[in-house]
Amino acid sequence: MDEERPISSMSFPIEGEAGKTGTWRTHRPIIDKTKCTATKQNKLVCMLCWLFCPEATISKTIPPKINYEYCKGCGVCAEECPTKAISMEEEANFKE
Ligand code: SF4
Ligand code: SF4
Known part of the structure; x- marks a missing residue:
């Protein structure tokens, strides 16, 4: 079992499980480092964005990074960020 995952009866999303959900997005989450x-503490603390993202598209890194190919723009991360x-x-507003 993945040591980074909490022990509970919950299920876990996998990045890309629902296809390239980035095309669903009308709003894009931007992290202010x-x-x-x-990022400020340079430690793997908090990480609620990583934990709650239903597409598992935020990395557990410093700083956390969002994979926009799969981010569907649901806003859960923004809601949960303390x-x-x-x-x-x-x-x-973004041109690629
Ligand atoms: S908006 Fe945030 S929680 Fe929702 S899919 Fe994108 S990164 Fe994940
Ligand atoms: S939830 Fe907010 S403060 Fe916590 S790691 Fe994610 S972006 Fe940083």
């Missing part, structure tokens, strides 16, 4: 506790480090911005 100056407000992120893990320091409001994640903002949801209009997808139309």
Whole structure:
């Protein structure tokens, strides 16, 4: 068993399980590293964004990174972030 996973009766998402869900997105989560506790402390602390993302598309790293191929823009990470480090911005503002 993956040692990083909590022991409970919950199920776990897998990145890409529902296809390239990034195409569903109308809003894009952006992490402000100056407000992120893990980044500021340079430790793997908090990580609620990683824990709650239903697409498992946020990395458990310093800083946490979002894979936009699979991020569907649901906003759960922004809701759960205790320091409001994640903002949801209009997808139309980004050109790729
Ligand atoms: S939930 Fe917010 S503060 Fe916590 S690691 Fe994620 S971005 Fe950083
Ligand atoms: S908005 Fe946040 S919680 Fe939702 S899929 Fe994207 S990274 Fe995951």
